Amino acid sequence: MKKTLLAVAALCALTSGAAMAQQQDGKWQVRVRAVHLDSANKDSTGLDLSVNDKVIPELDISYYFTPNFAAELILTYPQKHNVRAGDVKIGSLKHLPPTLLAQYHFTNFGAFKPYVGAGINYTRFSNVDILGGAADVKRNSWGGALQVGFDYALDKNWSLNFDVKKVYIDTNVSAGGVNVGKFKVDPLLVGVGVGYRF
Incomplete structure (x- = not known):
């Protein structure tokens, strides 16, 4: 009897927590x-160009038009990358990649709140120093972005987040003012974090 009461109490606590978690309606x-x-x-330059992988901080701000539809703006600060030709470092650059996504949120899974998104990315390349200035890249890139992820609500405000994005970023590479090909960064971004809804 005591075990049954404890099981019922635990179930009630979990149900109560899930019910509260579903009330994230800010x-x-x-x-x-x-x-x-x-x-x-x-890349199509024949130079076997690459930039290094890295872990970066990310901030996003979302606005919910309805419980299902939202817009998300994703931000970070300019990220520095080493540029290599094969195994040889030939310089560095920074890129700033704000991304705006339209999202659909699924709301019928309790505290588990999956979503999908699609939108547009703008990337600005800066501080380009490749082969001592002998090579350069086009400074602006526009491309698509795709997203899938989920929030797990902890209470009416806080949640844990897991997110995967594919962002399409490319730039033209030139040497001596002559275009020598296109370099595609096209990163896959896998993130974990926390969210606060209000």
């Missing part, structure tokens, strides 16, 4: 994530 949500950036490193 219009705004802010998340911070640690994100692993894994670059595709595809």
Whole structure:
């Protein structure tokens, strides 16, 4: 009897927590994530160009138009990468990649709240120093972005987050003012973090 009562009490506590977790109905949500950036490193220059993978901080701000539909703006600060030709470092550059996504959130799984998103990325390349200035890249890139992830609600405000994005970033590479090909970063971004909805 005592075990049964304990089991019922535990079930009630879990049900109560799940019910409370489902009440995340604020219009705004802010998340911070640690994100692993894994670059595709595809190029048509013949130089076997690549930039290094790294872990970066990420901040996003979401606005919910309805419980299902939201817009998310993803931000970080300019990220520095080493540029290599094969195994040889030939320089470095920074990129700033804000991304805006439209999302659909599934709301019928209790505290588990999966979502999908699609949108657009703008990347600004800066501080380009390749082969001592002998080579350069186009400074602006526009491309698509795809996303899948989920929040796990801890209470009416806080949640844990897991997120995967594919972002399409490329740039033209030139040497002596002559275009020598296109370099595609096209990173896969895998992130974990926390969110606060209000």
